[in-house]
Amino acid sequence: MSTLKSVCVFCGSKSGNDPQYQQSAIELGRLMAQRKITLVYGGGSVGLMGVIADAVLESGGQVIGVIPRNLATRELIHPGVTEMHIVEDMHTRKAKMSEYADAFIAMPGGFGTLEELFEVVSWVQLGIYAKPMGLLNTAGFYDPLLNMVEHCIESEFIKPKYRDLIIADETPATLLDHLQRHELPLIEKILDPEQI
Numbered sequence: 001m002s003t004l005k006s007v008c009v010f011c012g013s014k015s016g017n018d019p020q021y022q023q024s025a026i027e028l029g030r031l032m033a034q035r036k037i038t039l040v041y042g043g044g045s046v047g048l049m050g051v052i053a054d055a056v057l058e059s060g061g062q063v064i065g066v067i068p069r070n071l072a073t074r075e076l077i078h079p080g081v082t083e084m085h086i087v088e089d090m091h092t093r094k095a096k097m098s099e100y101a102d103a104f105i106a107m108p109g110g111f112g113t114l115e116e117l118f119e120v121v122s123w124v125q126l127g128i129y130a131k132p133m134g135l136l137n138t139a140g141f142y143d144p145l146l147n148m149v150e151h152c153i154e155s156e157f158i159k160p161k162y163r164d165l166i167i168a169d170e171t172p173a174t175l176l177d178h179l180q181r182h183e184l185p186l187i188e189k190i191l192d193p194e195q196i
């Protein structure tokens with residue numbers, strides 16, 4: 001069982017159409033503060049990003065925001081976080097977020113969230129780093145994506161043992177517990193593409 005000190009949460013810059021998305025962002029934020037897990041996130045105050053940052057801060061937790069200069073206006077940089085890093089571009093943002101975090105969680109979101117989560121999974125698969133990736137599957141939001149992963153496995157584009165690179169849970173508490181005791185599948189650090 002590893003002790004998580006910080007978790008990077010990828011989340012939509014919108015709040016979605018179901019109040020459960022905001023509710024589970026609040027619950028995740030409160031739990032992270034209670035368990036003394038620092039939130040690392042995109043630094044904005046819009047959508048689920050703002051909701052989770054506020055929830056952690058209101059519960060006395062620590063929040064690190066990482067935002068690219070040119071997005072600081074569009075995503076309305078959060079004024080109250082513990083630490084804010086303003087970086088030059090998206091690549092630096094993602095690199096910094098993964099450097100600061102022991103694990104990742106994707107909450108419901110759009111293209112940006114999906115891109116961020118798949119970068120983590122594909123980089124773990126390549127052995128670039130070894131950190132668990134959790135999906136907060138609120139109200140079954142990610143079921144279609146999990147079905148797509150099964151389809152990739154059945155079609156032999158993803159090895160069955162790499163199914164466990166994504167850890168999905170419906171509630172913040174079970175997801176955090178799961179991430180804490182999770183062991184990554186053994187990654188074959190081989191650069192032959194047939195072996196990946």
Ligand code: AMP
Nearest residue numbers: 011012013014042109110111112113115
């Ligand atoms: P979205 O899920 O599209 O609402 O975006 C959520 C977050 O992902 C926002 O903070 C976006 O700035 C960020 N984002 C958007 N596109 C990308 C991308 N290509 N790579 C990494 N992050 C992104």
